Amino acid sequence: xxxxxxxxxxxxxxxxxxxxxxxxxxxxxxxxxxxxxxxxxxxxxxxxxxxxxxxxxxxxxxxxxxxxxxxxxxxxxxxxxxxxxxxxxxxxxxxxxxxxxxxxxxxxxxxxxxxxxxxxxxxxxxxxxxxxxxxxxxxxxxxxxxxxxxxxxxxxxxxxxxxxxxxxxxxxxxxxxxxxxxxxxxxxxxxxxxxxxxxxxxxxxxxxxxxxxxxxxxxxxxxxxxxxxxxxxxxxxxxxxxxxxxxxxxxxxxxxxxxxxxxxxxxxxxxxxxxxxxxxxxxxxxxxxxxxxxxx
Numbered sequence: 001x002x003x004x005x006x007x008x009x010x011x012x013x014x015x016x017x018x019x020x021x022x023x024x025x026x027x028x029x030x031x032x033x034x035x036x037x038x039x040x041x042x043x044x045x046x047x048x049x050x051x052x053x054x055x056x057x058x059x060x061x062x063x064x065x066x067x068x069x070x071x072x073x074x075x076x077x078x079x080x081x082x083x084x085x086x087x088x089x090x091x092x093x094x095x096x097x098x099x100x101x102x103x104x105x106x107x108x109x110x111x112x113x114x115x116x117x118x119x120x121x122x123x124x125x126x127x128x129x130x131x132x133x134x135x136x137x138x139x140x141x142x143x144x145x146x147x148x149x150x151x152x153x154x155x156x157x158x159x160x161x162x163x164x165x166x167x168x169x170x171x172x173x174x175x176x177x178x179x180x181x182x183x184x185x186x187x188x189x190x191x192x193x194x195x196x197x198x199x200x201x202x203x204x205x206x207x208x209x210x211x212x213x214x215x216x217x218x219x220x221x222x223x224x225x226x227x228x229x230x231x232x233x234x235x236x237x238x239x240x241x242x243x244x245x246x247x248x249x250x251x252x253x254x255x256x257x258x259x260x261x262x263x264x265x266x267x268x269x270x271x272x273x274x275x276x277x278x279x280x281x282x283x284x285x286x287x288x289x290x291x292x293x294x295x296x
Contacts (some may be wrong), residue, residue: 031296032097033289034069035062036229036268043271043281059092061282066289069094071266074101074133076117079124086128096129098227098266100173104138105155106148115155119162132169132227132264134201135159137189139177144185153192160197169262171201171226179210186210190221199226202261203268204247205233214252222256227264230292237274242267242288250295257296265292 040058041051051058062070069089075081086096103118105111122133137152144152156172163170178185186207190200200221204214206229218225231238232245239245257263267288271277279287 031263031265032068032095033066033292034071034097034264034266035067035285036071036100036266036270037073038100039269039271040281055088059088059094062285063092063094065282065286066293067094067267067285069097071098071100071134074099074118074121074125076101076121079121082121082125082130083128086125086130090129096125096131097264098132098134099125099130100134100136102138103135103155103159106137106140106144106152108147108151111151111155115158115162118159119166122163122168123166126166126168130168132171133163134171134173134227134229136173136175137178139175143177143181149185149188150192153189156189156198157193160193160199164197169199169226170197171199171224173201173203173206173229174210175203175206176210179206179212183210183212186212190224195224198224200224201227201229203229203231204249204252205229205231205238208247209233214247215255218252218256218259218261222259222261225256225261227262227266229266229268231268231270237276238270238272240271240275240277240279241269241284242291249292253295263296265296267292 037051037058044051044054059070072085082099089096099122101118101121104114118135125133135156137156140148160170172189174186178189190198202214202217202221202225207217208214230242230249232242232247232249233239234245236246242249267285269281269284269288
């Protein structure tokens with residue numbers, strides 16, 4: 001072998017390491033698209049049906065429509081149910097990715113116990129294959145006091161650290177109560193926690209309704225995003241599928257991708273009183289994933 005083409009063992013191993021990392025990095029960047037089961041429950045309830053008794057047909061419809069996962073709720077009381085849900089997903093060729101939870105975290109007397117129960121359930125969910133836990137701290141019917149928010153922030157910090165240590169991503173979600181008084185609680189939760197361990201489940205429509213421009217939320221907290229909840233409104237009313245409307249999803253998601261925000265997109269076709277329903281839940285999800293893929 002001539003000297004010009006001789007390759008040292010070290011150089012060979014370095015080259016092989018780079019070669020094997022390239023597809024891994026590319027695979028990690030591939031978007032995952034899921035569906036939040038809350039909206040499915042609303043559709044089934046309209047027909048007098050129990051969603052969980054029809055989960056097999058729901059997951060089949062999602063798989064056939066091209067979805068990668070479904071997001072259910074983290075079961076604290078019976079952690080074995082998280083395993084069962086993971087197996088249902090896998091049985092349909094889908095992935096266990098994300099689960100959603102509430103949590104009464106603002107009360108000093110009970111916050112520590114709540115965190116203990118939350119972490120125990122989440123760690124079991126990790127064993128089942130789930131990697132993201134989204135949490136919306138429980139509202140209490142009024143604004144939380146400064147002390148209650150401080151207690152909640154400490155609980156969120158502990159949750160973030162313990163779930164991170166377990167190899168999971170943890171994201172804060174919000175509804176309307178967190179957005180009152182210039183989004184006081186929404187901002188407090190982020191300002192008093194560490195971005196390395198406490199992330200952001202970016203529910204774009206709820207943020208927009210709360211008076212914070214999605215583009216500004218992306219600028220402020222984009223590096224924290226661990227997953228998304230995607231829904232559209234027109235004239236202030238939730239639209240039946242994900243399409244054009246009040247939120248500029250093409251521009252927002254393009255900017256998010258440029259920032260390197262986590263590409264874990266959960267379509268949530270929730271319904272409210274004035275939502276105009278003209279198609280089936282299955283057709284609306286088919287249309288939604290088609291639209292989402294067209295803008296990613």
